[in-house]
Structure formats: C-alpha cells, structure tokens
Amino acid sequence: MWEYTDKVKDHFLHPRNVGEVEDADAVAEVGSIACGDALKLSFKLDENKRIKEVKFKTFGCASAIATSSALTEMIKGMTLEEAEKVTNQDIANYLGGLPQEKMHCSVMGREALEKAIAIYKGTVPKETEGKIVCECFGVTDLEIERAIRENNLATLEDVTNFTKAGGGCGNCHGAIQEIIDRVRGELSTKPPERPKLSNIQKIKRIEETIEREIRPSLKLDGGDIELIDVVGNRVLVATRGACASCQASNQTLKHFVEAKLRELVWPELVVEEVSQ
Amino acid sequence: MKTIYLDNNATTQVAPEVLEAMLPYFHDLYGNPSSMHSFGGQVGRKLREAREQVAALIGAVPGEIIFTSCGTESDNAAIRSALISQPEKRHIVTSRVEHPAIKALCAHLTDQGYRVTELPVDGEGRIDMDQYEKSLTPDTAIVSLMWANNETGVIFPIEAAAQMARSRGILFHTDAVQAVGKIPIDMSKSAVNMLSISGHKLHAPKGIGVLYVRKGTKFSPFLIGGHQEKNRRGGTENTPSIIALGKACELAAQNMELENTKVKALRDKLENELLARIPNSRVNGDRVNRLPNTTNISFEFVEGEGILLMLDEFSICASSGSACTSGSLQPSHVLRAMGVPFTMAHGSIRFSLSIYNTEEEIDFVIEKLPSIIETLRGMSPYWKVGDRICSTY
Numbered sequence A: 001m002w003e004y005t006d007k008v009k010d011h012f013l014h015p016r017n018v019g020e021v022e023d024a025d026a027v028a029e030v031g032s033i034a035c036g037d038a039l040k041l042s043f044k045l046d047e048n049k050r051i052k053e054v055k056f057k058t059f060g061c062a063s064a065i066a067t068s069s070a071l072t073e074m075i076k077g078m079t080l081e082e083a084e085k086v087t088n089q090d091i092a093n094y095l096g097g098l099p100q101e102k103m104h105c106s107v108m109g110r111e112a113l114e115k116a117i118a119i120y121k122g123t124v125p126k127e128t129e130g131k132i133v134c135e136c137f138g139v140t141d142l143e144i145e146r147a148i149r150e151n152n153l154a155t156l157e158d159v160t161n162f163t164k165a166g167g168g169c170g171n172c173h174g175a176i177q178e179i180i181d182r183v184r185g186e187l188s189t190k191p192p193e194r195p196k197l198s199n200i201q202k203i204k205r206i207e208e209t210i211e212r213e214i215r216p217s218l219k220l221d222g223g224d225i226e227l228i229d230v231v232g233n234r235v236l237v238a239t240r241g242a243c244a245s246c247q248a249s250n251q252t253l254k255h256f257v258e259a260k261l262r263e264l265v266w267p268e269l270v271v272e273e274v275s276q
Numbered sequence B: 001m002k003t004i005y006l007d008n009n010a011t012t013q014v015a016p017e018v019l020e021a022m023l024p025y026f027h028d029l030y031g032n033p034s035s036m037h038s039f040g041g042q043v044g045r046k047l048r049e050a051r052e053q054v055a056a057l058i059g060a061v062p063g064e065i066i067f068t069s070c071g072t073e074s075d076n077a078a079i080r081s082a083l084i085s086q087p088e089k090r091h092i093v094t095s096r097v098e099h100p101a102i103k104a105l106c107a108h109l110t111d112q113g114y115r116v117t118e119l120p121v122d123g124e125g126r127i128d129m130d131q132y133e134k135s136l137t138p139d140t141a142i143v144s145l146m147w148a149n150n151e152t153g154v155i156f157p158i159e160a161a162a163q164m165a166r167s168r169g170i171l172f173h174t175d176a177v178q179a180v181g182k183i184p185i186d187m188s189k190s191a192v193n194m195l196s197i198s199g200h201k202l203h204a205p206k207g208i209g210v211l212y213v214r215k216g217t218k219f220s221p222f223l224i225g226g227h228q229e230k231n232r233r234g235g236t237e238n239t240p241s242i243i244a245l246g247k248a249c250e251l252a253a254q255n256m257e258l259e260n261t262k263v264k265a266l267r268d269k270l271e272n273e274l275l276a277r278i279p280n281s282r283v284n285g286d287r288v289n290r291l292p293n294t295t296n297i298s299f300e301f302v303e304g305e306g307i308l309l310m311l312d313e314f315s316i317c318a319s320s321g322s323a324c325t326s327g328s329l330q331p332s333h334v335l336r337a338m339g340v341p342f343t344m345a346h347g348s349i350r351f352s353l354s355i356y357n358t359e360e361e362i363d364f365v366i367e368k369l370p371s372i373i374e375t376l377r378g379m380s381p382y383w384k385v386g387d388r389i390c391s392t393y
Ligand code: FES
Pocket: A133, A134, A135, A136, A137, A165, A166, A167, A168, A169, A170, A171, A172, A173
C-alpha cells in the first residue's frame, strides 16, 4: 500500500477540472498507455493572457490523477510566464509530498504543462530533440539530464523514480549511470547558486530536517536529539536517551546530524552540543 | 464498514477452529517436542497428529512431510536440494509465470552458472506440452512448475508434466501453494517428487509451510542444525503453527466440496455479472482449467491502482497486476508473459474468494464496481464514451 497524503487522496477521489476545455488555446498530450500513464492537458486564456480554464484527462495510478488535478488548480489564474516556472517539486509540495516511487507523476504533470505552453507559443519543446536512452519507457537523455539537475538526483533508483527510465528490462542501466556520472561531475565542479535563506527560513528548515530525517534514525538506537538554538550557522542541540551517555555521540553529531543538515539545509552549518 | 475480503490468494483469515486448536500451545503446552519429559512429549504427539493431517490432505505418508517456515523456504529447499544431490546436472526447467520465490531463485542460480529454461505460456496462460517435453535434457536436474497460478488461478497439467520428467529420471517439484486445499491432490498416484505448501493460504497462520518430499527422493537439507524433521530441517518446531496447519488441512479436506460448489458459484457470478455490466472487460487466463476461487479481470483504459483505492473506500479488498501495484513500473510478469495487451494489463484486478465469502458481499461488489470503472474511464484520455476502441474484445 502506498503512503499517500490526505491531499493526494482528496485530489484522487475528488479530482478537480476533469475533462477537455472547449475551443482550447492549447492541448498537449504526454505519456502513453504502454508506459502506464498519460495526461492530456488543455487550457484557455482570458483577455489578460491569464489561464482562465484548464482541464485534464489522465490515465494512470491514483497519484497520476491527483497530480494532474493539483496542477490544474495551481496554474489557474496564472500568466504563462508564471506557469512556466512551476516545477515538478512544486506540484509534489502542493500535495504535501509524493512517495519517492511516484515522483514521475509530478514530472509528467510538469512535462504536459510545458508542452502545452510550447504548443501555444508555437515552439517545439527541446525534449523531443534528445535521443532515447530507455526504450521501455521512451525516455531521452535530455529528459534524464534535466530530472537529475532539477531534483538533484544521485542514483539510478532516483532517476527511475522520477522519469521511469530504467524501470523495465534494465538494458539502459549502464547508459543512465553514465549520464548521472557526467551530470554529477558537472554539478560538483560548479556549485549551484544557493538562494539565500532568511534566518527564520533556516531555523524552520533545520527543525523540519531534524524531525523528518534525523530523529527517527536516532530513535531506532534509543537516542534522541533536541534543537536548542540556531546562532548564525551554529546549530545548538542537546542529546537525549542513549545518545546522551554514548561515547560515540560526538561522531554521530558530526558524521550524521551535521552531514544531513549540511546536505539538506545549508552547507556551512556546524552542529554543537550544549550541556544542559 | 465491514471488510469484504476478496484477496484470499494473498493471504487468508485463520479459521476459528484453527485458532482454537493452536492457542494452548503458546502458553499452557509450551513444551519442546524433543524433550524427554512427558510435558514435552505430549506436544510431540500432537505434532505427529498434525503431520498425519497434512499428509492425509495430499495423499502422502507422514514421513514425507517436512515442516518449514513458509512456501518460499520450501521452494528454496526443494530446488537447492535437487542441485546439490546431482552436482553433475546444471539445467533447470521452469515457467515464465512462477511465483517470485522460484523466479528470483532461478535468476540467482543463473548468475551462479546454472542454465534455466523458462517455458513461455500462451494467451490463456497455458504451457505447450510439446515444448515442455523438448526442453528436458540429460543435463536437467529439476523441473519446477507451479500447480496453480496465484494471479490468474490457471492450473498447469502437473501430473502429465511430472510423468514426463520421471520417465527421463528428472526430479519434479511443484509450488502448490495456491492449489492445496482448493483442488484435490493425491501424491499416492503422482510422479511429483517435491511439493510446496504455505499455511496462510489455507486458513492457517503465516510463518508455517511444508515441503513434501517423496520417499526415496534424495534430499539434502536447506537448514542444517538439530535432528528435527528427521535431520531434514534443523530448528525447533513452530509447534502452535504446525498444529494449526494440521487442523487447517483437516478442515480443507472437509471444505473441498464447498470450494468447488459454493465458492465457485460465487466466483462465477461475480465474473459473469462484471463482464456483462462493464464493457471492454475480459478475463485473463484459461477459464476452464482454473482454481474455483480466482478470477482475474481486466478493464480496458483504466489503471488498477485507482480501482483498488476506490474499492478500498467501500472496504472491498482485492489486488491488481498493474504497474503501480506490482512494485515495479511494468505490469505483472504473469500478464506480460501471457501477452495481455497494455490497454488491458494495466487495468487488471484479481478477486480471490474463500468459503467465508457470502452472496451479499459479491452482490455489493457487483453493484459498486461498474460505477468505479465508469468514473475512472471518465478521466481517461483513451476512453471515448460509447465508443469501443478495441474491437477484439
Ligand atoms: S530500456 Fe530502459 S528499462 Fe528497458
């Protein structure tokens, strides 16, 4: 059983904007029945060039239907310039998250939107120029590369979760790995511009990361951790339970807690333990 | 809402009589059957009785029954034993539609240098016996074919296949996890060497299985340890579950008739009504040689996961061979091996009944499912109202 959020379930059981817009300004179809999911998106603009009406028809699992429904709700009222900026992560976030294995549904939503906008503008989306890497699901090198860049993917499994590439016979695994290695190589030589975080945002993200990524692991070993304060890039924490009496807890703080926070929040964070 | 459980090929409810039989062996009668004292000895006697009950259901003698922890262990033990006891033979024959316990094991053995022939199946899920016969070679150590398929219920001609293997001196194993208790099986008249059973598929608890090994078949143990199971499977016996399985087998023998009358009638009603009420639907697999409790129906242009979640809203439990639910990105290997078209494979639902299902439950599903399919088709870009796209069905 997939762990879907209530929002995903709601949008699946009560999908918004099902159908096809009459006299649409643009209609785009992505996916195929052979691949297991497909989405047909149509929209119409108002006199101010904002999306006035948008509808979808989707063949696919519950999360494919939910992401389509969410997408239509999100972009209604947007200008095309605004809609163009919607990422697959935005769609997933709107639904309170998707299981990793289902992230490809959000990618399909973003692809359909992009294609519809391109069709409206009369430009051909560049994805079609790529060369097919995964025959089973018809995924091109450009699509894979883009998913890696936009979602910071690191493993073959990630790529399959986000694009489906590699989820069939497995013949393309070598080729996908090559793309991952190349793109990761490029990414690490020029670090991406990180948007500045405000202090409030930073604290919030640290809190969330500790809650979601760190405490569950520590609890498995009978330990726990509490965030005391954040001063600049110094994260002050107190350890509890098994961690508090553990010789190796300093190691845990550096190698696990700090590494996680650096990876997921901000690369310059330093974790310090305060004794209470 | 009351749960309507139509997923009995996944697992079954422990029968009330079975639960009652096993409970004393957790707390009051916890002795070790191997102990010298009579406190343990009385448990040992009860195990003997269970072994007899299991043997009786499949026409075996008690000494041919080895208790294991599950069907997967039984499958592993059978195949590995065959390979170890005939080290000169390096070939295995099986089918494309086996349970992962066999499929994954064979893939693993391929990596270790064994040669595996996976027999294809036709559109109805049947193997070609001529092709099977041709696949048997002097190098073949063992054939492993499932008695009945878990997804479609299709029954393979196991007796005939086992005869062909025996006449060539090849060992024959069958994963009979889905068949035992649902259709008559008689090892006293069979050429099968080894057969796997899983307790939780026939109203015993999870975590108990059986490997039947015909007398005279060379056997090399999988779990090496104590002298239990006549040195064929080490490890202290799971006494409550073994006793439960014995009881479950006794009940299964009594209920076999019911499986093939009442359960079959309910299954047929469900299947026929759904096919009649829902256009562009079809049954996957041979409808003649099939378990009485299973139906696998495809609904064109919709995806199985959505159907299951909408059924779940009515507390109806079933399963699907769609990509989203198969744990991979492709539909089930069974439907793909049968060449079920994509338009159909993604929308397949398996209903598997038991003697505990009632006619009201079946009527409720027949009432609810058509509108679920209609709703999902209403969202599907491939479904044009009133227009049958695939004329072949
Ligand atoms: S070619 Fe990519 S999985 Fe088959």
